[in-house]
């Protein structure tokens with residue numbers, strides 16, 4: 226891939242992130258949901274976004290399945306493609322945090338190195354890793370899209386948790402037990418966000 230051109234120079238703009246955050250009435254941050262397919266990332270992030278929206282928080286939800294229909298439609302599930310997927314999403318999330326939004330992302334993001342790469346892109350404290358910790362057996366029993374069944378039958382290769390790795394976070398800021406009811410997980414997230422002064426209590 227082409228590296229950036231040394232003749233391309235960064236511009237600082239007069240309206241800063243701090244000014245935009247004051248206008249929104251809250252900080253910008255990324256809530257980076259990670260977990261196996263079927264762990265509940267989209268469900269919990271979706272419920273939380275609705276709750277935040279009702280509270281007047283400016284949000285945006287970036288979801289793996291949706292992003293792969295557009296921004297990342299050229300990417301598959303090799304390690305290199307997953308890395309590029311997460312890099313692009315990280316850059317988009319970074320811009321949205323600069324715009325003062327609370328960004329929720331729901332990507333498997335199976336590799337520690339890529340999650341660290343996104344953490345390193347963002348200002349300190351603005352990347353909040355949320356591990357949706359649901360055992361593989363539960364995800365496989367849920368199997369809402371029938372993908373585990375296909376992976377077990379050998380019809381789908383490189384499927385996370387079956388024949389592709391998932392590196393669980395060891396120091397996620399927030400560790401959710403994905404077997405708890407969605408309402409409880411949503412309440413826990415709201416509590417954590419107010420404790421971290423992302424939203425007002």
Ligand SMILES: Nc1ncnc2c1ncn2[C@@H]1O[C@H](COP(=O)(O)OS(=O)(=O)O)[C@@H](OP(=O)(O)O)[C@H]1O
Nearest residue numbers: 262263289302307310332333334335382383384385
């Ligand atoms: N091989 C393979 N492995 C894992 N997942 C697969 C695969 N093929 C398709 N899918 C579907 O794609 C969704 C995961 O996309 P992501 O962009 O989140 O993946 S990654 O972060 O780049 O690893 C994932 O969605 P979720 O179930 O919502 O996680 C699957 O529906």
Ligand SMILES: Nc1ncnc2c1ncn2[C@@H]1O[C@H](COP(=O)(O)OP(=O)(O)O)[C@@H](O)[C@H]1O
Nearest residue numbers: 262263264265266267268367369403405406407
């Ligand atoms: N906490 C939960 N308890 C029970 N079922 C859940 C929970 N979270 C999600 N589900 C269900 O599990 C399935 C997978 O959830 P989803 O949010 O699509 O996972 P992911 O985005 O991680 O692939 C869906 O059918 C959803 O309704």
